[in-house]
Amino acid sequence: MLITWNGVKQRKMSWQDGGGYGGFNILARSIIPVPYPKPFEEITVLVSDWWKKDHKELQAILDAGKPFPLPDGMLINGKQSTVFDVVPGQTYLFRVSNIGISTSINFRIQGHTMHLVECEGSHTEQEAYKSLDLHVGQSSSLLVTINGGNPRDYFMVASTRFTKPILTTTATLHCQGSTRPASTHLPIAPTYHIHWSMKQARTIRWNLTANAARPNPQGAYHYGTIPVVRTVILENSAAKIDGKTRYAVNKISYKNPETPLKLADYFNLPDVFTVGSIQDSPPAGPAELGTSVLGTALHDFVEIVFQNTESTVQSWHLDGSDFWTIWEWQVEYNSAQTVLQLARFSHQTYSSGVSIFMECDIDNKGMWNLRSASWARRYLGQELYVRVWNDEKSLYEGVTVCKQEVLTKDRNRGREKG
Numbered sequence: 001m002l003i004t005w006n007g008v009k010q011r012k013m014s015w016q017d018g019g020g021y022g023g024f025n026i027l028a029r030s031i032i033p034v035p036y037p038k039p040f041e042e043i044t045v046l047v048s049d050w051w052k053k054d055h056k057e058l059q060a061i062l063d064a065g066k067p068f069p070l071p072d073g074m075l076i077n078g079k080q081s082t083v084f085d086v087v088p089g090q091t092y093l094f095r096v097s098n099i100g101i102s103t104s105i106n107f108r109i110q111g112h113t114m115h116l117v118e119c120e121g122s123h124t125e126q127e128a129y130k131s132l133d134l135h136v137g138q139s140s141s142l143l144v145t146i147n148g149g150n151p152r153d154y155f156m157v158a159s160t161r162f163t164k165p166i167l168t169t170t171a172t173l174h175c176q177g178s179t180r181p182a183s184t185h186l187p188i189a190p191t192y193h194i195h196w197s198m199k200q201a202r203t204i205r206w207n208l209t210a211n212a213a214r215p216n217p218q219g220a221y222h223y224g225t226i227p228v229v230r231t232v233i234l235e236n237s238a239a240k241i242d243g244k245t246r247y248a249v250n251k252i253s254y255k256n257p258e259t260p261l262k263l264a265d266y267f268n269l270p271d272v273f274t275v276g277s278i279q280d281s282p283p284a285g286p287a288e289l290g291t292s293v294l295g296t297a298l299h300d301f302v303e304i305v306f307q308n309t310e311s312t313v314q315s316w317h318l319d320g321s322d323f324w325t326i327w328e329w330q331v332e333y334n335s336a337q338t339v340l341q342l343a344r345f346s347h348q349t350y351s352s353g354v355s356i357f358m359e360c361d362i363d364n365k366g367m368w369n370l371r372s373a374s375w376a377r378r379y380l381g382q383e384l385y386v387r388v389w390n391d392e393k394s395l396y397e398g399v400t401v402c403k404q405e406v407l408t409k410d411r412n413r414g415r416e417k418g
Helices: 055-063 194-202 261-266 375-379 403-417
Strands: 041-050 073-076 083-086 091-098 105-109 114-119 131-134 139-145 154-160 168-175 230-241 244-249 252-254 288-290 293-297 300-308 314-318 323-330 335-338 346-349 354-362 366-372 383-389
Touching: 041 105, 041 154, 055 375, 073 154, 073 168, 091 105, 091 131, 114 131, 131 139, 131 194, 252 383, 261 366, 293 300, 300 314, 300 346, 346 354, 366 375
Parallel strands: 041 091, 083 168, 230 300, 252 288, 293 383
Antiparallel strands: 041 073, 091 139, 105 131, 105 154, 114 139, 154 168, 230 244, 244 252, 300 354, 314 346, 314 366, 323 335, 323 354, 366 383
C-alpha cells in the first residue's frame, strides 16, 4: 500500500510515495496566520475499512477475476473503541481522513456542529455541517466546540456511504468530569442519497481571503486569465480482458512494466513506455492492457475532465499537482453547474454520466501517478502516469536520482548481459 499524501505537493520529488500508517500533520508557517482561532488541541482521526481476510487473500480474489468484497467493518484510529479525552467548552481541531481503500464515509459527532476550515492543504469558507462526506483518500479539518454545562460523553460516528448494508463505527469523546455515558441514539446520516452528497460537495469553497496571493508559474496572480492549452477527457470503465475483470482509463488498463517508469525516463531506456500511449479522449473499441503515459510540458495549464459513466462513485488522486473543480456536467439533466471549488489533490466523481471539469497547473516536473483511490480498481488497471517535462536539467526543477536506484539499474544491466 502507498500513502496518499493529501495536501503535499512533493515539489521536485516524483520518485515515490511513502509507506506506513498514521497521521502526518503539517502546520502553517508562523509568519502566515491561519483564518481561524488557535484550537485548544488538535486530534487526528483516521477512518478505515476493515476485512477479516488479509491483503494477500484480497489480492487473490482480484487475481481470480472475482468481485472485490465489501468490508467486514469500519475502524477509527485502528480500533473499534477509541476514546478521545476532551474538555467541555474548549474548541478542538479534528483532522479527519478517510484512509480506507474502497468506501466513502459520512462523519459526524453526536450533539455537535462541525465547521469545515481546511481540505487537503486549502483553507475553506467556514460552513457549518452536522455531518460530512469524505470519499476514499480525502482529508478535512473540522473545528468543533465541545458542549459546556453538565458534562457527558459523546459518540463520534463514521458510517459507509452508497453501500448495502451500511457499516458503522464509533469512537467516544470523553468529557472531563463526565459521569454520563454517550447516548446510544446515534445521529442519523444519509445512506444511499447521491444527490445529497453532490449538493454538499458544492458548498465546499475556497477561502480566498486566507493567506497572501502568490504569482503562479506563468507569472500572473489570476489563474482565470491563463489560457487552457489542452483538454484531456478521462473516462473510467470496467472491462473483461482475457476473461477477467479489469478497470481502464480511456480503454487502457494499466500494466506495470518490469522497469519502473521513473528510472526508464531518467535513463532514457527504450521499449519501456511511450509518451502519448493514452488518448486525450475515450476512444471506441474494447479495452486492452498497456502502460499509459500522458505527456505534458512543464507550466502547461490543462483542463482535465473526469467522466464517470459507471454506476459507482469514483475517487481520483493526482500526485505532484493540485487541481480546481470549475464545473460539473450531468448527462441526466443535460446541464452544467458552475462549482468553483478549492484546490485539492483528490476528488470524487458521482455515478451515471457525471463529468467533473478540473483545471490543473502543471508546474511540477516529473513522472506523476494519476489513479483511482480505490485499491481494487487501481490494482486492476485504473491508473496512468502524467509525464511533466522540459529539456532543462536543473536541481531547481527536479531532484536527481538517488544512488541506490542507480545501483539497482546497474544490477539489472548485469542480468541482461548475463
